[in-house]
Amino acid sequence: MSMRIENVQVAKGLRLSRRIVTMRNPKNIPAVVFRRKVLPAPNGNSDRHVDSWGGLGSIVDSDEHAIDYEKLGHAMVIIVDSVGGTLHDNGTLIVPESFSAIAHIEPYDINIKDADERVKTMPNWTLHKTDLVCLLLNGYKDFYEITGTMAMGKLPQAGVRYLLAQRFDLDFLNALDEKNIDDVRVPYE
Numbered sequence: 001m002s003m004r005i006e007n008v009q010v011a012k013g014l015r016l017s018r019r020i021v022t023m024r025n026p027k028n029i030p031a032v033v034f035r036r037k038v039l040p041a042p043n044g045n046s047d048r049h050v051d052s053w054g055g056l057g058s059i060v061d062s063d064e065h066a067i068d069y070e071k072l073g074h075a076m077v078i079i080v081d082s083v084g085g086t087l088h089d090n091g092t093l094i095v096p097e098s099f100s101a102i103a104h105i106e107p108y109d110i111n112i113k114d115a116d117e118r119v120k121t122m123p124n125w126t127l128h129k130t131d132l133v134c135l136l137l138n139g140y141k142d143f144y145e146i147t148g149t150m151a152m153g154k155l156p157q158a159g160v161r162y163l164l165a166q167r168f169d170l171d172f173l174n175a176l177d178e179k180n181i182d183d184v185r186v187p188y189e
Contacts, residue, residue: 016119018152018159021078022106023119028076033107034069034132069132069170072125074110077135079103080161101144101164105133133164143167 022028081102105127112118127146135142144164152159 014152015159018104019106020119022104023076023108024115025076025078028078030136031075031077031105032134032136033072033075033105033127034134035072035128036067036130036132037070038067072131073107073123075105075107075127075133077103077105077133085166100147100166102150103133103144103162103164104159105146105162127160127162132167132170133162143170 079101083100083102085100107123107125107127108118109121109123112121129146129148131146133144133146135144143166145167146162147165148163150161150163152161
């Protein structure tokens with residue numbers, strides 16, 4: 001059963017309006033998005049999933065860092081809600097890895113200079129679960145992993161909210177070295 005044309009048009013209109021709000025909101029945060037990739041095994045004869053020693057730690061240096069991240073592109077982020085996280089036993093600090101948030105994230109092509117065209121043109125990639133979002137906060141970079149998605153209404157075409165978990169344990173990855181991530185201060189000229 002297909003949806004009526006009116007429903008499709010309403011869903012597309014809702015999707016575009018939410019994209020406009022996210023891209024042009026004064027509270028939006030520029031971000032760079034990375035996708036996880038599994039590195040090939042050092043000997044080249046087998047898959048990294050077979051060679052890894054899950055949970056046991058690495059046996060030799062060649063087993064270290066079985067994953068890396070590749071840059072996908074830029075996005076605008078609005079944190080809709082901070083869900084918080086679990087507290088330490090003494091109640092003094094939130095465990096940072098369990099801190100989570102709900103966000104609107106809209107990818108865009110940073111090379112498009114016209115603001116209207118940038119909103120209308122979607123890049124050739126979409127966000128997936130396990131993608132890493134690096135929020136660019138005036139020289140400070142904050143990493144979040146997409147852990148899930150939520151529909152924004154009864155029509156899935158109307159847009160998606162992303163569930164984010166903060167990540168602090170990725171400093172060893174070359175792709176996430178601060179020297180390799182350009183800070184986007186003003187997304188529109």
